[in-house]
Amino acid sequence: MRIYHSEMSKARRARTELDGGQLVPPWECPERVDMILAGLRKAGFTEMVEPAEHGLAPVLAVHDADYVDFLATCWDDWQALGREGEAIAWIWPTRTMPGRRIPSCVDGRLGHYALGADTSICGGTFEAAQASKDVALSALDHVLATGEPAFGLCRPPGHHAAVDQFGGYCFFNNAAVAAQRALDAGLSRVAILDVDFHHGNGTQQIFEQRSDVLFVSIHGDPMTCFPYFMGHADEVGEGEGAGYTVNYPLPEGTGAEVWFHVLEAAKERIRETGCELLIVSLGVDTFEDDPISAFKLSSDDFTEMGRRLGALGLPTLLLMEGGYAVEEIGVNVANVLSGMTSGV
Ligand SMILES: NCCCNCCCCCS
Numbered sequence: 001m002r003i004y005h006s007e008m009s010k011a012r013r014a015r016t017e018l019d020g021g022q023l024v025p026p027w028e029c030p031e032r033v034d035m036i037l038a039g040l041r042k043a044g045f046t047e048m049v050e051p052a053e054h055g056l057a058p059v060l061a062v063h064d065a066d067y068v069d070f071l072a073t074c075w076d077d078w079q080a081l082g083r084e085g086e087a088i089a090w091i092w093p094t095r096t097m098p099g100r101r102i103p104s105c106v107d108g109r110l111g112h113y114a115l116g117a118d119t120s121i122c123g124g125t126f127e128a129a130q131a132s133k134d135v136a137l138s139a140l141d142h143v144l145a146t147g148e149p150a151f152g153l154c155r156p157p158g159h160h161a162a163v164d165q166f167g168g169y170c171f172f173n174n175a176a177v178a179a180q181r182a183l184d185a186g187l188s189r190v191a192i193l194d195v196d197f198h199h200g201n202g203t204q205q206i207f208e209q210r211s212d213v214l215f216v217s218i219h220g221d222p223m224t225c226f227p228y229f230m231g232h233a234d235e236v237g238e239g240e241g242a243g244y245t246v247n248y249p250l251p252e253g254t255g256a257e258v259w260f261h262v263l264e265a266a267k268e269r270i271r272e273t274g275c276e277l278l279i280v281s282l283g284v285d286t287f288e289d290d291p292i293s294a295f296k297l298s299s300d301d302f303t304e305m306g307r308r309l310g311a312l313g314l315p316t317l318l319l320m321e322g323g324y325a326v327e328e329i330g331v332n333v334a335n336v337l338s339g340m341t342s343g344v
Pocket residue numbers: 019020118157160168169196198226283285292321322323
């Protein structure tokens with residue numbers, strides 16, 4: 001299986017994340033990339049390919065131009081105010097203050113475009129997000145050209161990024177950008193299966209009114225798990241998109257037996273919807289020792305996950321999302337890819 005990776009994905013080196021009322025080193029750290037690469041090499045995945053540059057057009061096919069412009073300018077605007085810290089949102093439009101205009105100052109713009117305060121913006125963020133999107137698109141092109149599975153080592157991740165919102169460590173929604181490009185290349189329907197522990201609120205929001213992308217997500221129940229305000233089973237898509245959003249929220253502590261049972265139900269929905277391509281938002285924070293998640297999958301379970309994903313028999317693009325147990329992330333990602341390719 002071909003691995004797409006760019007060293008530019010490490011250009012984002014944020015120093016702070018607001019977590020538990022403190023500024024801590026971000027869970028989504030550049031070292032994740034190195035550990036994944038090491039794990040892949042150790043497992044025999046040595047075909048590493050640099051992505052081509054795809055520019056911003058594929059991003060603008062999914063994200064609003066004003067949002068992309070905000071991401072491009074936020075850090076410079078923040079620095080121009082002489083601030084010591086990193087750009088973190090701290091005021092938002094809320095239930096009692098709808099925010100019908102986008103403020104002109106960077107603090108107001110951060111609040112307009114940020115999902116939460118867990119994702120700081122620093123130098124290199126925009127560059128890394130572009131590299132991550134390029135990784136996803138080059139990996140997609142390979143899948144479309146060959147029918148072979150490919151893995152995009154995307155960093156930063158993307159599934160929490162909505163049409164005009166960043167957060168949950170995500171800026172460009174790599175899976176959504178790839179899905180749109182596959183449709184533009186002539187496919188009629190694409191499935192995005194999000195197996196990250198956290199609900200892919202951004203991906204859902206982008207496609208929830210459309211029937212050409214089936215969004216299926218298995219995740220921690222938002223009543224107790226981030227992103228908290230989206231991902232319930234009764235969110236099924238709207239208008240044209242009714243029936244093309246499928247959410248499987250599961251309780252904290254869910255283990256492999258239940259998780260795989262639900263995966264089979266998710267696969268059945270994908271089968272019966274006639275999708276020509278499977279994009280997997282591959283978060284491995286479902287791992288039992290993930291520091292910010294609450295499922296109980298073992299490293300061996302990731303091998304089984306890959307085997308079951310491969311059994312769908314669709315051209316498959318796997319894109320890196322979350323996973324914060326840095327010591328084991330390389331083994332866990334490699335196990336999914338090994339399981340996927342074991343049958344071939
Ligand atoms: N106390 C941990 C803060 C978690 N912040 C959001 C988690 C985003 C996961 C992305 S896959």
